[in-house]
Amino acid sequence: MKALAVIIICLIIIGAVVIALRSGSSQQEQYLRIHIRANSNEASDQSVKYKVKEKVVEYMSPKLDNVSSKSQAMKILKANLDGMKKVADSTLAQNGYAYTANVKLCSEEFPVRTYGDLTLESGVYDALIIELGSGSGDNWWCVVFPPLCFVGEESEDEDFEYKSFFKDVYDKFTQN
8 A cells, every 4th residue: 555655656746747847947947068168179188178177077076066956056156167267277287288268157059969868959058168278179068967077086987876766755655
């Protein structure tokens, strides 16, 4: 009987989520993206772009660790724009580059992009933009919220643990 109640609650929640997604916010309103543009397509500029990315992710991950909404993530990013610029500029200088970074939050057009099983449609998204030097080279994209990039160390070979709200609710009810 208890299991049936949990299943019914989960189905109601799933239905509500589906209805909310269909009638509510578009993808562009739900996601906060990041875009790091290299100075050029020269191998050295592309290489330092990834070094800057690693340092910015390292700097911001603890600050974004417990973020539960896009607006909260944006507020934290706004409060740390100067700090991210210092991290980027320091990384560039330590690697022998004379140019600096420009860091801003804005709305920007993005093409369709797939991150694993998640596909974000083309459109205008709120984004953290980090331009290195002229910012005319190839770039690196990811998602700040929900957190796909600022979740600690990234590695192609690393196994990630995904959590499910519905499984957590189910486990909570079935443990009693």
